[in-house]
Amino acid sequence: MPRVLSSSDVEDFRDRLTDAAERLFGRHGPERMTMRHVAAELGVSPMTPYRYFKDKDDILAAVRTRAFNRMAAAVEAAFASATDPVARSREVGRAYVTFALEHQHAYRLMFDLSQSTEADYPDLVAACTRARAMMTRQAAELIDAGLITGEPEMVAHMLWSALHGAVVLQMADKLSPHIDPVTLRRETFLTLLKGLGLDLQSSSRHRPAPRHAAATRSTGRRTPRP
Incomplete structure (x- = not known):
């Protein structure tokens, strides 16, 4: 008899599906990514993602x-x-x-x-x-x-x-x-x-000293920033 999934089980697996879909959308693009790709990425049956998301648009919206x-x-x-x-x-x-x-x-x-x-x-x-x-x-x-x-x-x-x-x-x-x-x-x-x-x-009174100032003084180089 299949195990009954709790709400936390469902949310955890939805998160895993969303993580996989995000990677696959980046790898294949939204047009070429399929629900089968998501299932294969997680090693589950091709129909499993449909238990959690209606279709590809649904999972894309979640991502x-x-x-x-x-x-x-x-x-x-x-x-x-x-x-x-x-x-x-x-x-x-x-x-x-x-x-x-x-x-x-x-x-x-x-x-x-x-x-x-x-x-x-x-x-x-x-x-x-x-x-x-x-x-x-x-x-x-x-x-x-x-x-x-x-x-x-x-x-x-x-x-x-x-x-x-x-x-x-x-x-x-x-x-x-x-x-x-x-x-x-x-x-x-x-x-x-x-x-x-x-x-x-x-x-200028609103401007505190830059975060990287100390590193610049100690190393002589500016620390990289985003």
Whole structure:
């Protein structure tokens, strides 16, 4: 007689399926990946994934939902780790880049496609909204502090677009050999923020010493950053 699965058993196996699907989407692309690939990756029967997910779109939505929630959690923690608007904005950017570079398959699935049935997955919609809200919140704080001007959601999308573009160029290895990705992101943001009214001198009081300063002094070299 088959063992009755508990709710934790179901969730654990769904997580395993989602992990496998994320790897396979990265390996084969969403178009070529099949539920049979997922089953083979886990060494289970071809029909087993259908006990947990309706179809490939269902599992793709689960992969993307988890990725958006993980990214949102990372930037939320970064936002909470600093005490002023400029530092918070910087930490949010670092957390975003770190997530993207450490989870490249998931990041591409988050942004490289849009499922026609996305509205059918409320958890995915909620996860996307959560991530977008965090980006808007850090922009709103800069505006509320009088450091820049603009409408929060528009400013957030401007900054997000710039950050995403720089990250994708780096991931695709399309940057010139003479362009340092950290410098590119910093200069892009400074240019945008200055255009929005940021006075670098008056906002300098918000800037703590860089994390890598001590390492630079002791070794004579800048420590690598995401």
